[in-house]
Amino acid sequence: MAVVFVRPKLPKLARDPWAIQFDSDGHLKHLLTIEGLGAEWVTRILDTAESFLSVTGRDVKKVPLLRGRTVVNLFFESSTRTRTTFELAAKRLSADVLNLNISTSAATKGESLLDTMRNIQAMQADMFVIRHEQSGAAHFLARHVEQHVSVLNAGDGWHAHPTQALLDVFTIRKMKGEFAPLRVAIVGDILHSRVARSQIHALNTLSTGEVRVIAPRTLLPAQVEKLGVRVFHDMREGLKDVDVIIMLRLQRERMEGALLPTEDEFFRLYGLTPEKLAWAKPDAIVMHPGPANRGVEIDSEVADGPQSVILQQVSNGIAVRMAVMSLCMGGREE
């Protein structure tokens, strides 16, 4: 197995608000958002993940890269998939893992995010994996941790979920190869989706031919086209000639905020059924960050069908998270 830790030296822009992700030598230290990484770093993460895929296929699934390190999963929002894959990734790198489900502990006792973080940091944590309901929480933590600590964003509010986006582009790369000729459509609740934002940045960073969003206006953020996407409101138009379809989860609460009339109408207009899937290219792949609402945004026949790569996404998630963890921790003094 060859895991090569040669990090490219990237020029750091002083006024770049995402510069906080790099240390003074230009090494990746925190992963907070895809923005500011550039194609070079995204590709490096994907290549590293590729090398870890072989580890996950072996009988003994461990490498000693993070031996003696402590990774703390700081989850302020419930999560099954993301937390367990981060945990597995850390364990396969031989790190010690601590899982904290904060919604049931300190936060309910009134402890601030900063205090929680400092207390755990005092227990010699080396890396925080944070999920929080507020946009900017991971940046906030990265700004306040000690020099040697890394912060990985496992989802902050509506802002970013970079490792999900990385595993998505990793999956696309494995299935489709080059990004330049691809048309990718992201369908559903873009407004509230950190996954969609990170996917859009990741796809554009890799110079994807065209990134589309398909949704009713109530589920699109203001001036969404400035994120670098083409906007569609109609599935037939939006799916035409598309190579990759990414379906987003629709939270049931959206019906209450007067954003949608009913689930039925949403499914009729935007739910991915075999009929709508036929409007895309015949070899189009279907993705979903999970957990899927079958019958709301995606039909079971499609989710379990031959074009679906939903389960590949999950297993790729471990390798991608191993890559991010090892790259962020690799730049440290031993």
Next chain:
Amino acid sequence: MSNTPYFAQGIDIDHLKPPEGCRPGIDCQRWVIRGARVLDPASQLDAVTDVFIDKAGIVAVGEAPSDFACDNIMDARGLWLIPGLIDSWARLREPGQEHKATIASEARAATAAGITSVCIPPDTDPVIDTPAVVRLIKRRAQLAGGARILSIGALTQDLDGKRLAEMADLQEAGCVAVSNILKPMANLAVMRRAMEYANTFDILVIVQPQDRALAHGGCAHEGAVASRLGLPGIPVAAETAAMAQILALVEETGARVHFANLSTARAAQMLEHARFAGLPVSGGVSAHQLFLSEMDTDAFDANCHVIPPLRSLRDRDALLDAVARGVIEVIHSDHQPHEGDAKAAPFPDAAPGISALETLLPLTLRLVENGTLNLQHALHRVTSGPAQLLRLKAGGVAPGLRADLCLYDPQAAWTLDEQQMLSRGKNTPFAGWDFSGKITHTWVAGRLVYGQNIEPK
């Protein structure tokens, strides 16, 4: 000479009005301020001359009155003498949130920033909805001995939006206006009655236009930056829809309304149309809205979390234009000091607001440097503009006005270091900004309340 600036201690007289029968040289001192460049935006006076102060008021500009005997001479050559600033919208946090700031701490910071009158919105705890609270605030201000603190009364009792507050009593107790701040009115009928009632007594109603439902949950301007950062947005319509409703009621009632804290281009345009149509309305903008935009919220800088939010560059430019053309006649600080913990949270969770007293004059004068306004017009927005709005006998350098005055050294360049701020709140997005001049002395009602040692000229 010591480098420690002088601050007056509290005084136990009502310095809102010149005391009757005050003993010259004892209760109130007579001053001659000599040789300053005197700037009075109301009369457009701009001349090197002398100003004479007696009985808490300005008695003469130029020649001394025949019977004038002075107690103090201030050699102010090389300095500017300007009216003390009137900040029409600033929270001091007392009573109710003394862990953030106190009247004493903020009144002191105000004098060192050249602000001699500060108007505080009624969302204190208790709410300023009875004369007793107005008197409490006045007494605390007198004990503090710094800037004059003026109360803005509540429009409805406990700001509940349902029951009218005793506006006439509040006016008598010294409130300069009434407002329901951002608290919603139960319905437009209550708002209409409140405006009618205020109009009966010619009381100014200050409205901070923001529709609660449209703004609900938002913490940033609904636009490209918030969309990228995944921050819940506050649409422009939150401001304009609320403003349109109030303008309709102004047409109906004829009440005098001042819109504070405007943030959008469209609102500035609506204000201009309403004024052109002859409605008794005016507008105010906080200084930071003229310099910052949504771009500054990039990277989740919690010090840029304000309500109304920092909007687009187009909005900012339209506000600058409205200020330049006199559509907006008042610049206020929207001072909101916070303790460090209140800002130490992810952007949406951080308490909104900027500690802004100490940047009100520097930013306003920057509008002169960047060519938006001439010097007199810029000073008008923070002195005679708010004085006319609130009908205060201050805000100018002319005989008969209260001696609320400042000396400004236009050569004293400085860099804002938030740790050096006198306000208890250090939450400013302007740390590191360079400014060209500084206040050196401040008088409130003829009393020197702040003084810096200056080099002899």
